[in-house]
Amino acid sequence: MIDLPFTFTLPMPQAIPSRVDNHIERRLSALRGQFSDQEAYNKKLSNEDLLIYEVYEIKRPEVAGELLMGISIVHPGKVGREFFMTKGHFHSVLDTSEIYYCLRGEGYMVMETPEGDTSVEALTPGKILYVPPRWAHRSICTSRLEDLVTFFAYPANAGHDYGTIERKGFRKLVLEGVNGPEIVDNPRYQ
């Protein structure tokens, strides 16, 4: 069977790809231990296991030279003062990068290296972000009403290491402050 080129579109405003091989839904329960305010988390979860973010993936062979791509949608909301966010991860093959193209909404990408370097970049529509190799990354939706929607692409052999972030957390948090989002040190970082 010939491995043919293919096209797809991202019909706005939803930006759900016209071709989808896998749809991931991550609910509040999947982010246990990640939000700073554990009391607010437990209270919110006891009320409803809310949908926090979704990923639409286009599958390719997971080998070097191929690229994986898809759409990430982080819904608006907060746990205490902390905005809804993705689990965040390192790539299992640490020396692999990722490109994000922000299509809709407002938010941040929180990033860090194993050596403790940190970076937080604002995402607004039309902005392209390059996450170099070695940087763990988590997207955060800071809009009150609108989803944060990004198109992403990364080397197909990268893999995902979620465990490191689950154990340690990120060094930086994004919280709602009086004058908008605030980037603060994570007091629970291990």
Added chain:
Amino acid sequence: MIDLPFTFTLPMPQAIPSRVDNHIERRLSALRGQFSDQEAYNKKLSNEDLLIYEVYEIKRPEVAGELLMGISIVHPGKVGREFFMTKGHFHSVLDTSEIYYCLRGEGYMVMETPEGDTSVEALTPGKILYVPPRWAHRSICTSRLEDLVTFFAYPANAGHDYGTIERKGFRKLVLEGVNGPEIVDNPRYQ
């Protein structure tokens, strides 16, 4: 020095990246031997060495795991009945793919494998094209007035093999027909 994440934008309608490391200009003289109508080519070139296409590149280390990206702009025009196009190339590391995101204009991506498989995909704004590993690719602007503008990303170790296409050409051409662009066999394919 820390290898920091970075962002850039593609201000429309030009879509020239707000961060650029290299700007390539390809003129008619750089496409010698590629257009089907050699008489029309020579006549056009004797008149003016027209700018056919431009590439704005963002540099990264050219190693596996990194991604190279940029903007390709093919200007409107024809040589005889054949639309302005890029030189087209295989990747030197044949088993590497490429993603194109069409931002503006109308055109086609003409593709083929070393084994002789061919594919021609239409490009319109909002369409994303996946060029699998092994497929040579050439973009063609079929709009009469507007540039064909695409954002591209590919594995940074891919490299470019222009020589094979310079010698053999592509198996398919896109010519202006009575009712719009026509995809035809290349009579000069070697």
